Amino acid sequence: MPPIIEVRHVTRRFGGFVAVNDCSLKVERGSITGLIGPNGAGKSTLFNMVAGNLSPSSGQILLDGEDITGVPPHKLFGKGLLRTFQIAHEFSRLTVRENLMVVPEHQAGESLLATWVAGGRVRENERAVREKADEVIDFLKIGHVADELAGNLSGGQKKLLELGRTMMTDAKVVLLDEIAAGVNRTLLNDLAGNIERLNRERGYTFFVIEHDMDLIGRLCDPVIVMAAGQVMMQGTLDEIQANEAVVEAYFGG
Ligand code: ADP
Ligand code: MG
16 A cells, blocks of 8 residues: 655745755655654645645655645545644634534635535535534543634644544544644643544544654654755654754754
């Protein structure tokens, strides 16, 4: 079986600046693969290309062996490749449950509030969507805030909701870009536990950019180190931290 994600010789230029430089890597099915590296290494640019938010200048990206280079995000969503997004302003006035219920339509590239409020397709299967939302709420143990407006959640609770939104469809692989930033330890522990359970119990693959080494060490194997737009090393966090060149380029700096 092909890896769930394969990046082949991908380069991305911004004007004369090369942010991602002939980068190749694989994310194996069923893994929680970490992506670390100093600021400016090109991690987010790489994610944006994998998620379809940005086109490579050259190179190829495969999902499950299928060429998805330049395929837009809503099409990738349909193929089970998702990334988490901060709860947009317009959704802060919806409850947690409503935020989950609108995902299937919204991510499919439709104007969500119009569809949802006016009725139409969502209404027809509203019961199924509501049941799914309740199942997600149970799984994440966020029942106590299910009817709270998303705008009133703490930073960590918002991250849990963002993770929950990926569960409203059949995700194969989920990209997480720095979810630990600004999240307190207790909620971070919840978040990590849920990522582990989704991986173990639901077969999710995760591709995770993270600065928090505790979280990387707990969740990720393998870990890929990027520097100056290229992959510098891949291994367990222990192997990486034992590599002098990497430590100098990254941890030491
Ligand atoms: P990381 O996520 O590893 O911190 P980024 O992928 O965000 O790194 O950025 C890599 C480099 O590309 C940085 O030097 C950044 O300034 C540059 N860059 C990223 N996006 C753009 C853009 N839209 N236009 C110009 N330069 C960009
Ligand atoms: Mg970044």
